[in-house]
Amino acid sequence: MLILRKHFAVHRKWFAMFLAITAAAVFGYFYWAHAHATRLPGGSSPPGLILGILGGAIIIFECLLWPRRMLRSWRWGSARLWMKAHIWFGLLTVPLILLHSGFMWGGWLSTILALLFAMVIASGIFGLVMQQFLPRRMLIDTPLETIYSQIEQTMQMALADARNLVLATCGLPKESLEASAHSQPSKESRSLPSKSSDRREGGRVVVGAIRQAELIPGQLLRVPVPQVPVPNCEVLRQKFNATIQPFLERGRRFRSPLSNRTRSAEFFRQLRAVLDPEAHSILEAIEECCEQRRQFDLQTRLHWWLHSWLWIHLPLSMALLVLMFVHAYVALKYW
Ligand code: HEM
Numbered sequence: 001m002l003i004l005r006k007h008f009a010v011h012r013k014w015f016a017m018f019l020a021i022t023a024a025a026v027f028g029y030f031y032w033a034h035a036h037a038t039r040l041p042g043g044s045s046p047p048g049l050i051l052g053i054l055g056g057a058i059i060i061f062e063c064l065l066w067p068r069r070m071l072r073s074w075r076w077g078s079a080r081l082w083m084k085a086h087i088w089f090g091l092l093t094v095p096l097i098l099l100h101s102g103f104m105w106g107g108w109l110s111t112i113l114a115l116l117f118a119m120v121i122a123s124g125i126f127g128l129v130m131q132q133f134l135p136r137r138m139l140i141d142t143p144l145e146t147i148y149s150q151i152e153q154t155m156q157m158a159l160a161d162a163r164n165l166v167l168a169t170c171g172l173p174k175e176s177l178e179a180s181a182h183s184q185p186s187k188e189s190r191s192l193p194s195k196s197s198d199r200r201e202g203g204r205v206v207v208g209a210i211r212q213a214e215l216i217p218g219q220l221l222r223v224p225v226p227q228v229p230v231p232n233c234e235v236l237r238q239k240f241n242a243t244i245q246p247f248l249e250r251g252r253r254f255r256s257p258l259s260n261r262t263r264s265a266e267f268f269r270q271l272r273a274v275l276d277p278e279a280h281s282i283l284e285a286i287e288e289c290c291e292q293r294r295q296f297d298l299q300t301r302l303h304w305w306l307h308s309w310l311w312i313h314l315p316l317s318m319a320l321l322v323l324m325f326v327h328a329y330v331a332l333k334y335w
Contacts, residue, residue, distance in 0.1 A: 014088040022095045025051055029099045042102035044335060055096035056324055058089045063321050066314065090124055093117075113327050116320045123313040134306045142295040148303050151296045158289045159248045162240070169282045170237045171229030223285040230279045239271055240286070248289055251297040258290050259297065 008015075032047045033039065041048050065086050068074055097117060105111045138145055146154050247256040257263040268287045272280055 040102045052100040127309040142299045144295045170233040
């Protein structure tokens, strides 16, 4: 975090630059006001004009961050340097533009400009705070995190694993058994976990890989699959079809007790109490799949907070840039 001591050391020079320029601007502005017996000089006064030009030049520089990111071949300075300059010069525009305005809203154009400016600054600070907190929170709260664009695909694999485990534990449903006694192998029996289709290794199914988090190495959960169906497991199939499968498929979009960790633990505890101990390891693996879904949902939410603010910051910055030129043109025309 910018304000934490260990990070502040990196920003010390920038902060000193911010304070020095702000102090010089405030001093020059009020000195001129005092010398000319004016209370708060506006944008057309010499200090107001100079500060306006300086603030405008910085705003143009701030907007260069966008082409700099888009044009990969354009590599002037490191990304870190650009980011530090962006933050501190961006913050510096606040005192400069405030002094330039003479602490007045002015006409409708300058009022819109001031509101846009305030929103760009506020969204920038908001984004910066998100960028400091969220990646760390992701590391701690979502150790099963995966590449964002692959979340649904990974979840589909986890769902297929869970389905195979339920099928191997409970056997074929009664209706399928009756149907298969009279006809061709049913669709479901064709999807029975086969040694080649599921990820079996010596009677075990590998469910979900846990990514390496900091120094803790990744770990694979290997589930021993029952070689014959476990008796009295119908309740597992029912709960799987009614509650677990829709949750694994849709996550938070399916309002489910499983989206809450405590309620999910209670749900599985109750299920464990009525199931044969032989099915407990399978239940644990399915519970792990639900944990994976919860973490992916959290990752999706954090990802949204981490990136969506740019959809405000960037377009408003562009609008600010355009209106700033209109404002300068109009102000100079009627000067
Ligand atoms: C007049 C003021 C400002 C303007 C015109 C402006 C404009 C921009 C532009 C054009 C981008 C590039 C967006 C992109 O690459 O998609 C950007 C990114 C960003 N801005 Fe600002 N900005 C201003 C002030 C600030 C301030 C005061 C802060 C924080 C204190 C800030 C924080 C950020 C951050 C964190 C990014 C994202 C950079 C990244 O992740 O690559 N901005 N801004």
